[in-house]
Amino acid sequence: MFQGVLQKMLTEWANPIRYYLPMENDFVLMNQLIGKDITLQLVGYHCMNCGLNKPIFRQGYCKECFFEVPQTADWVMHPELSKAHLNIEERDLAYEQQVQLQPHYVYLANSSDVKVGVTRKTQVPTRWIDQGAHEALVLAEVPNRYLAGVAEVALKAHMADKTNWRKMLTNQITPIDLLDVRNQVQPFVPAEVQPYLTAETPIWQIHFPVEKYPSQVRSLQLSQTPTYTGKLVGIKGQYLIFDDNTVFNVRGNEGTVVNLSII
Incomplete structure (x- = not known):
């Protein structure tokens, strides 16, 4: 199991693109997880500026920091x-x-x-x-x-x-x-x-590591579904794509602390 504060996935130019998810003590090569069942579990929050466990407002920042930092x-x-x-x-x-x-x-x-x-x-x-x-x-x-x-x-x-x-x-x-x-x-x-x-x-x-595209998309929000398990079938943009048409925007959930388990 890996735990860490979600940040946008790092990418490496290749055919297809290689994706790396920064975790607390390691980088997870997400391409290797395609075809496998994984679990995402909400643990808490970590503002990308102040570091406090406060609800994330936008772009990985709590509300106070969002209106103060130059990055936003x-x-x-x-x-x-x-x-x-x-x-x-x-x-x-x-x-x-x-x-x-x-x-x-x-x-x-x-x-x-x-x-x-x-x-x-x-x-x-x-x-x-x-x-x-x-x-x-x-x-x-x-x-x-x-x-x-x-x-x-x-x-x-x-x-x-x-x-x-x-x-x-x-x-x-x-x-x-x-x-x-x-x-x-x-x-x-x-x-x-x-x-x-x-x-x-x-x-x-640009070629992306996708085995199957969804026919429609259902966006996963960990604030509403704190634990989710699904089979990863692709990665495109900053989205994880699962075989049940669920998609998870990693960048859109920056500042969220999660557990990542590979089943």
Whole structure:
């Protein structure tokens, strides 16, 4: 049995992607558990900032910490609100400068339908793996998060900027030519970002360790079902997929202390 505070699974580029779940004293290679029955049991909570056993509010933080730490400020979800390039602090200027003032990608990805997104250059291809995208390409490389956000805002008037997680997990994929989409949307990129468009960029093809996709999905909430046992049949994005159509969002349950047993 393993015990630990849930954090998002670490990934390793391979065909298929390899997933590692950090536990208290070890990393569990989750790919090896596919085909096996496992039990998840709720033990308690551990705020990713203060470390207290308090109910998790969002993103692994208790309510008090969520509204204080720089990792959850508005610019994280809305890059166009970034102000570090103006030397303006929102919660912690040193942290904001470190994260915002580095190269960012504006990208196109397909996890069910084409979407536009933003990520730090250092987070590729991790960001796409976490979203469950089976293909992606870089549209532009910009020097800071603000410019990436400006481009994203302009482009989401023409396409989605969110992943449809239900379609992603049931593998309902719309065939799309990302190169063609790139050529179609480039004129909509704001003038200040046009100089950063990438001329030649490869399409990343991503393969996930899934033996069987669910026909529909039922989301497991440990707060409502403290103990769950099921046969693991796949991993996609940050979701564990079980043979009874249950899916468990590991990243969405960060800060939850669990026991993981292999039957």
